[in-house]
Amino acid sequence: MTSFPANQPANGPIGGVDNTIDVPGKRAQLVLNMEKFGQITTTVCRVNEAKHPPLAWYVAFAMSLGLLGLLGFCVLFLFFTGVGVWGLNNPVMWAFDITNFVFWVGIGHAGTLISAILFLFRQKWRTAINRFAEAMTIFAVICAGLFPGIHVGRVWFAYWLFPIPNQMEMWPQFRSPLLWDVFAVSTYFTVSLLFWYTGMVPDLATLRDRAKGKLQQLGYGLFALGWRGSNRHWHRYERAYLILAALSTPLVLSVHSVVSFDFATSQLPGWHTTIFPPYFVAGAIFSGFAMVVTLAVPAREMFGLKDIITLRHLDNMNKIILVTGCMVGYAYSMEFFIAWYSGAMYEKFAFINRAFGQYWWAYWIMVSCNVITPQLFWFKALRTSIPIMFVLSLVVNIGMWFERYVIIVTSLANDFLPSSWHNYIPTWVDIGTMVGAFGLFFTLFLLFCRFLPMIAMAEIKAVMPAADPHAGHDHGHGGHADGANAKGAH
Amino acid sequence: MSTVAHTTTSATPTGSKSKVLYGYIAEFETPGAVMAAAERVKAEGYERWDVCTPFPVHGMDKAMGVKRTILPVVIFGGGMTGTIAATLLQIFTNSTGLHIPIPIPITGYPFLISGKPLMSIPAFIPVMFELTVLFAALTAVFGMFIMNGLPRLSHPLFGSDRFRRVTNDRFFVVIEARDARFLPGKTEAFLKSLNPLSVEAVEE
Structure with missing residues (x-):
């Protein structure tokens, strides 16, 4: 059993320094209680180098594996029986499957926002959270990709999604947003993976250089690609990284816009609206940040990373949750306004039906989780309270799942013709698949925490005060170390 | 404070090779x-x-x-290749009935759908954009490592x-x-x- 030092209180200022206080003219400390580069290395690598992960890791991993098993069972049951095992019916031909797809793609967006957009805006605090937020993106997109794959009905024809030459001389239909989605999501996955891996190479080299076992040396050594920290390499590396960030920024905005086109380009009342692309992107970032907080709070606790993922980082993320929550709230009300202002009878009905029809409960869960509760984050005391932010992040996750459910199911269930209306009720397979997807997500995430560098060490070191080549001379701090930090480096 | 350690004879596991x-x-x-x-x-x-x-x-x-590295220029080239590839792919598969015999025989299929013209460029833009980003990102990462002499x-x-x-x-x-x-x-x-x-x- 390895225990990580828990020398700080769970809440409030850490180690006597409260870095959530803004002092005009002074930058807040990003790393607490550490001045030397070696301390960062040992703190982060300890997670991977410990003989055994903490007990909490085993418990979480066992639970995740159980859910993953449930997912496997539900998916196989679907394959062997057919899509009839889901609760879909004639008007409601998309329900849990597409809700889950949009939910998981949305989760991924926060990772790219942190890694790319905050990078372009030179937000240095991103360095503590970008690695595992990017990992979250990749695992979320894996979960997302599962659903369109299994919902096609005859999964053995899933390759029809791609323009592959075939004996029927048929091609996909490139004027359909559904096909744009195939390209958007697969590009998003590939680029996120490249971005994540490129950022990780220097840190994998750190693990390689510290590895004691042959297996670790070989594994980390292969993936570190022979990185040796040459400045001539760093020069091209930084260029490539900057350009990747610049490419990922429009990409991430395009992905959820294209997802929203799946709905917006149809004629269905409740879907056919121009506000969808920005509204979906804001919602995606909102839900994604909530998931980052959900993951960061236990992870920093479990692995002793509170000095790196500080309260200020969490505070900043909660501010983004508040802002995007307000944007989502604005979009909800604007939808209603346009429904009334357009004078379109069907549009008006669709929205009144959403709020007061048979799915009223889903609508009001969505509004209270996404618009009302995040308003608590206006108060700093609540924004910096670990239990409150954790609960609120879960609430937002629930609310954002319901948002997609409301958009998809209520619009489909009651369209133009009352004679074709039909309610949707999920089956146990629907629910099992939804819950099981969390198993896949958390299994991958826990494996990542255990075996890969969870924090971008090289990037953190670069934003420390000691990294400034002119700092050491003038003020003496970060200067000549006594070598005490070097323990465990060899 | 700085100890100048000169260790030319560092222990090597296989000392048989002549040292250069x-x-x-x-x-x-x-x-x-x-x-x-x-x-x-x-x-x-x-x-x-x-x-x-x-x-x-x-x-x-x-x-x-x-x-300054020329990597950005290479990446731009990669991105443009993606744009052109996506344009040709979509026009060939959805707008023409062209037959290409090599390397494998493939034929385009002129889709007439939802009243759009055969060559409906606006509908092709999302895929053009995605492939531009994809090709540029692949060029950025592989180009960077190759130019660095890695792996x-x-x-x-x-x-x-x-x-x-x-x-x-x-x-x-x-x-x-x-x-x-x-x-x-x-x-x-x-x-x-x-x-x-x-x-x-x-x-x-």
């Missing part, structure tokens, strides 16, 4: 120290040398006189135990023996004059 000097490495503790040293090495006129650091040190490119499984510098801290908290100046100005005794003395923590000879 790869170069000297000088170890520094702070980014500031290694930056000052880099400026001196550059002023001395060395060409086959490098600075190895745990993270990119701001201003080091200038101190070393590293030329490589081994490197003479990995033979030095001291150098292992380059990915942790130490900063190194490396002068290769291939450099025209390299003279074993003189270069070593020069590196020692830069006030490093240590100077070490590294073999191939």
Whole structure:
């Protein structure tokens, strides 16, 4: 059993320094209680180098594996029986499957926002959270990709999604947003993976250089690609990284816009609206940040990373949750306004039906989780309270799942013709698949925490005060170390 | 405070091979120290040398006189290739009935759908955009590693135990023996004059 030092209180200022206080003219400390580069290395690598992960890791991993098993069972049951095992019916031909797809793609967006957009805006605090937020993106997109794959009905024809030459001389239909989605999501996955891996190479080299076992040396050594920290390499590396960030920024905005086109380009009342692309992107970032907080709070606790993922980082993320929550709230009300202002009878009905029809409960869960509760984050005391932010992040996750459910199911269930209306009720397979997807997500995430560098060490070191080549001379701090930090480096 | 350790005879597991000097490495503790040293090495006129650091040190490119990489131009080319590929792919498959016999026989299929013209460029833009980003990103990553001469499984510098801290908290100046100005005794003395923590000879 390895225990990580828990020398700080769970809440409030850490180690006597409260870095959530803004002092005009002074930058807040990003790393607490550490001045030397070696301390960062040992703190982060300890997670991977410990003989055994903490007990909490085993418990979480066992639970995740159980859910993953449930997912496997539900998916196989679907394959062997057919899509009839889901609760879909004639008007409601998309329900849990597409809700889950949009939910998981949305989760991924926060990772790219942190890694790319905050990078372009030179937000240095991103360095503590970008690695595992990017990992979250990749695992979320894996979960997302599962659903369109299994919902096609005859999964053995899933390759029809791609323009592959075939004996029927048929091609996909490139004027359909559904096909744009195939390209958007697969590009998003590939680029996120490249971005994540490129950022990780220097840190994998750190693990390689510290590895004691042959297996670790070989594994980390292969993936570190022979990185040796040459400045001539760093020069091209930084260029490539900057350009990747610049490419990922429009990409991430395009992905959820294209997802929203799946709905917006149809004629269905409740879907056919121009506000969808920005509204979906804001919602995606909102839900994604909530998931980052959900993951960061236990992870920093479990692995002793509170000095790196500080309260200020969490505070900043909660501010983004508040802002995007307000944007989502604005979009909800604007939808209603346009429904009334357009004078379109069907549009008006669709929205009144959403709020007061048979799915009223889903609508009001969505509004209270996404618009009302995040308003608590206006108060700093609540924004910096670990239990409150954790609960609120879960609430937002629930609310954002319901948002997609409301958009998809209520619009489909009651369209133009009352004679074709039909309610949707999920089956146990629907629910099992939804819950099981969390198993896949958390299994991958826990494996990542255990075996890969969870924090971008090289990037953190670069934003420390000691990294400034002119700092050491003038003020003496970060200067000549006594070598005490070097323990465990060899 | 800095102990100049000169360990030319470092223990090697297989001592049978004849040893060829790869170069000297000088170890520094702070980014500031290694930056000052880099400026001196550059002023001395060395060409086959490098600075190895745990993270990119701001201003080091200038101190070393590293030329700006042409990588962005290559990436632009990659991105444009993606745009053209996506345009041709969509027009061929959805707008024409063209038959291409090589390398495998494929035929386009003119889709007439939702009253749009056969060549409906606006509907093709999302895929054009996605493939532009995809090709550019692939070019950025693979281009960067290839131009850096990576991946490589081994490197003479990995033979030095001291150098292992380059990915942790130490900063190194490396002068290769291939450099025209390299003279074993003189270069070593020069590196020692830069006030490093240590100077070490590294073999191939």
